[in-house]
Amino acid sequence: MLNTFLSIKNMGFEDSFTVNMTDKIVVCAHEPCKDHWLPFTNFDLLVPPFDVGSTFFYKKPSNGRGFLDIVDTLKESLSRTLTLYPPMAGEIAWNGAVLENQIHCNNQGVDFIEAVADVELKELNLYNPDECIEGKLMPKKLLRGVLAIQVTKLKCEGIVIGVMVDHRMVDGYSANMFISSWADMTRSKASSMIPSFGRSYLTPRSPIVYSPLIDNVFAPFQPESNHDNDLCKEDDQYILVNRIYYVKGEQLKMLQSLASKNGCRTSKLVAFTSFLWKEVALSMEDSGKNNETCNVVVTVDGRRRLSEGEGKEKERLMASYFGNVLSMPYGSKKPKELKEMTLSNVAIEVLEFLKTATTKEHFLDIIDWVEKQKPQPLISKAFAGKDMSFSISAGQRFETMDKIDFGWGKLAFGSCHAPAERKDCFVMTMGSPINNEDWVVYAHMPKKHMEYIETHDGHVIKPLNADYLNI
CATH class of the missing domain: 3.30.559.10 (Chloramphenicol acetyltransferase-like domain)
Known part of the structure; x- marks a missing residue:
């Protein structure tokens, strides 16, 4: 021992x-x-x-x-x-x-x-x-x-x-x-x-061909221009912290309703992304950072899209593929712009940039674009500069809350975790072990922004606790 x-x-x-x-x-x-x-x-x-x-x-x-x-x-x-x-x-x-x-x-x-x-x-x-x-x-x-x-x-x-x-x-x-x-x-x-x-089935096409739109999603990585969060250097309020929250189902439905327009109902993920993008921007504006830019990235899995039209065998292979198959489309706005937009208009912006990553062709373009860039390191374009940028990933369809059963009892709680040295900002939404309508939200974000959201949106996003989890 x-x-x-x-x-x-x-x-x-x-x-x-x-x-x-x-x-x-x-x-x-x-x-x-x-x-x-x-x-x-x-x-x-x-x-x-x-x-x-x-x-x-x-x-x-x-x-x-x-x-x-x-x-x-x-x-x-x-x-x-x-x-x-x-x-x-x-x-x-x-x-x-x-x-x-x-x-x-x-x-x-x-x-x-x-x-x-x-x-x-x-x-x-x-x-x-x-x-x-x-x-x-x-x-x-x-x-x-x-x-x-x-x-x-x-x-x-x-x-x-x-x-x-x-x-x-x-x-x-x-x-x-x-x-x-x-x-x-x-x-x-x-x-x-x-x-x-x-x-x-993830090799480049011959000849290599890709849409110039890929240049709006990824970029060569230049260490000297990495955002490495200069915010953190100027004020301890901007150090990155890890926080876990829960959001009740009724609040998600409320956001979904506010983010929908003209009878076209948007998804809960788009609604929550729109909400968080706007609130981070409001926090920036509250801190006098009106002239800076706020970027939000939504990660998109390409497995299903890459197998479209390829038959059952390709679908099976892609469903079981082990590795990375992600795109990272993003939106970029000034805090003042987001402040003046309704949540439904923010959702329209989210849907617009997400459209770029919904096709099979987009993921094939990524493969070819990366091949052309080798061997230089690459990164999501949103994180290539010094702007405030954060990504959102949807984990609701993962089996974390339902089936991670090792044989001695149901999972009481499960979550992702960002090591302290990780410098990019990200949010993961997950299912709740308590209620299928609720979400658990993991955030690796600047302390200043999380405190602002807790103060102004405490009715929507609440700190996770033992009482909620019934433990």
């Missing part, structure tokens, strides 16, 4: 607690595949090299199983899951044969940490992940490989599973696929989905 102290106490914080690491091992694939290299696709090359996390919270196991027994089962099932997902047991390394970074499927394994925390599930301030998750219930920045996992026993015998992965390996869809497979393998010894790693 290592008895390594993982975190310091949160001085002055109500649910101050410590976490002790009790063991750390490397879990490898049970049946490793032949050592091989897997190239990044052109969609992977649009993702900056940072880590993303997920956390899963469970009450005391309903089947009476002890923590050590559960951990042993998780290790064994993880080993079998890695057999299905060889890249997750590998590393990103330089392939001298082709002179580029690739995924080396070498079964070097995954860091697996066991820990114990002196806090009960109901005592965790989930509204503030910077205090209760960062550096405590989540593995720290990856030091090896592309995946790390921490399983923590709480004082109430509840269990928290923290998963950290290199974003160049996965988008939200793929991360959910891996976690769901691991849960399936733990509970029933078989995965409900077999992942696909084929690259042939």
Whole structure:
């Protein structure tokens, strides 16, 4: 047993607690595949090299199983899951044969940490992940490989599973696929989905051809012009913080109604995006930043679109494809412009820029455009400058709240997690474990803007708490 102290106490914080690491091992694939290299696709090359996390919270196991027994089962099932997902047991390394970074499927394994925390599930301030998750219930920045996992026993015998992965390996869809497979393998010894790693259907066309509109979505990455949030340097109020909220179903319907126009009902995601874009702009205006620009990005999954008209086999392959397949269209407005617009007019702007990413041709254009730009690094154009930019991703269709069942009880709460060193602003909307009509919203945003929204829109967006989650 290592008895390594993982975190310091949160001085002055109500649910101050410590976490002790009790063991750390490397879990490898049970049946490793032949050592091989897997190239990044052109969609992977649009993702900056940072880590993303997920956390899963469970009450005391309903089947009476002890923590050590559960951990042993998780290790064994993880080993079998890695057999299905060889890249997750590998590393990103330089392939001298082709002179580029690739995924080396070498079964070097995954860091697996066991820990114990002196806090009960109901005592965790989930509204503030910077205090209760960062550096405590989540593995720290990856030091090896592309995946790390921490399983923590709480004082109430509840269990928290923290998963950290290199974003160049996965988008939200793929991360959910891996976690769901691991849960399936733990509970029933078989995965409900077999992942696909084929690259042939994501290769450039010949000859390369793309619409110039792609230049309005992505851009070459210039470190000196990276927005790296100059805001943070001028005032502690603009440091990036992690916050988790919930939005009741009736509030989402209210936003949807306000964002709809002339009998044309917009989606809840478009309505919420419009609401948040306008409120961030109002916060900027409140701070005297009228002449700056506010950008909102909406991530769009291309799996279904790329398989359009290609038959059932292509649909199946794309539905099980493991990797990144995202576009990032965005809108750009001055705070004053957004302030003077009704929510329905803001929604029209959102729908207008989203139209660029709704076709198969758009995603084929991305593949070709990236091929033309190689080998220079690329980035979403919204994040290429110094403007206030944030992205919104929809996680409602992921299985986080419904099916991440490892066999000892229903998930009490699950969320994404942004490591402290991540400098881009983003928001993830997710389903609620309490009510199918509600949302849980994760925000990695400037403190100033979140405090403004909490103050002015507290009836819409509320800090997540144990009472809401019934824990």
